[in-house]
Amino acid sequence: MAYYPRTMSNFRLALAQLDPTVGDLAGNAQLIKSAAQRAQEQDCDLLALPEMMLTGYPIEDLSLRPSFRDAVLVALEKLAADLANEGISDLPVIVGYLDHSHNAAAVLHQGKVVTKYFKHHLPNYGVFDEYRYFTPGTNPCVIRVKNIDVAIAICEDIWQEGGPVSKIKEIGVGLMVVINGSPYEQAKTDTRLSLVQTRAKQINAPVAYLNLVGGQDELVFDGSSIVVSKDGDLISRSKAFETDLLITDLHLEPQSAKSPDLIISTEVVSHNGQNRIESKLEPLAEIWNALTLGLEGYVRKNKMKSVLLGLSGGIDSAVVAALAVDALGKEHVYAVAMPSTYSSDHSLTDAKDLADRTGLNFRTEPIAAMVQSYLQQLNFKGLAEENLQARVRGTLLMGISNAEGHLVLATGNKSELSVGYSTIYGDAVGGFAPIKDVPKTLVWELAKYRNQLAKSRGEIEPIPSSSIEKEPSAELRPNQKDTDTLPDYHLLDQILEAYVENDQTKLTSFEENLTRKIFKMVDQAEYKRRQYPPGTKITQRSFGRDRRLPITNKWQE
16 A cells, blocks of 8 residues: 655545445445545545445346335435434535436435436446446536535446546536446456546546445455546555545645536635555455455355355365355355265365365265165266266255255356356255356466465465365266366366357367367356356356357357
């Protein structure tokens, strides 16, 4: 974290980077009131809350329910009154909420909702499921605070050329505040910063970009709120993947916008402040924090108390276990080793080693006798016998879940999910899949990162080196290796990145028969992916939300 030197300023902006829960109107309102109290105590001139803060985000089909829509509007009016009743009258508060089917921002002041700004409907591509209609040239909302004209924008307003930003440029303002609910994706923080810098230069005014933080179903919001100067210089940046109140002192020239929507005050007050710039996380640290926060949010917001996973000694379950311990604490993580006839000695040893390193709850439940009782009646051979072992493990995990109340975590990675290298009702069982959107090669990188982090802190490395170094195997038949069925993961992930992430079908760098085989495996595995548990999205093209193929589909590349 770095600080700017103390300088005199005439405007103190507070950005409250918070973690709401979808549908918890009362709880989200309490978060807003707490942030407002802190902002007022620090003599802030304006407080902004994220996009859809009052409702949580995304709300999906809740936006279609009249009862929910009505409740949001009542909650907004109550919030304004509550702020005044708690002595927070003079501080103007920008809050994101749902107004009928509109993504909206309201300004609360002196106990009332004093102005509103609407976007047309919610986005439909990638993340959100609702219809979005964008009208170029939509007029922005401008309020005058402490003699400074502040433009309010919502999320995609700044992504659209010819939209509200062009109007703001014509009007001329002293500051633009953009409230967002922007989910994390790899490298997205750099993309956002570049965009905000461009917009600041276009309107010749500083831009404040405020984002949500926290996990919501398959999404995770990273926060990483920023303020840049009119020249595009970074003035302040909040923490990543943590709630934060980012206070920024700005020296702004009084502006005279054409007919501001609201004049709150014209008094000018000087501040002697110091702005902070939190350090940007390294790529692997970003991903680890995203996965941890996504899992923590899913468990906490769904009021689960503990999680359960099968611990095989392999790299995938080892990384999921380490993530769970980081997210929830070792006392809330339960793991079961389920050796079969074909399990190697080191599998059980490595699983026990990880349990000892992390301190999670661990037990061993052999499955050979259970599998044999099935085989005596059914006489399965080959693939049916292999999958039977996986399904016995799945049944065992779900049974323990029912008996003890744990949430089962699926441990499959994106590479396996891409090509259908999983067993429905076997290793695919569970309520959440933390590394569902993580390619296999990245799983290895994350394991090494987490161990290195522990080493730098003087702590025990959580993941055994043998789990990282050994050749991957499902251990469902004698001497089985993943490479019996799949190409080496480093090669496979290159092909999958081209096909799954980038929709490339002409891959001249790879052997044609191999790419055709992989394309076919990906396309035919769609029915499996539709039945897989939700999991944290970290890439631009996660399965289920961003990339869906017809299950019944005769098209072949």
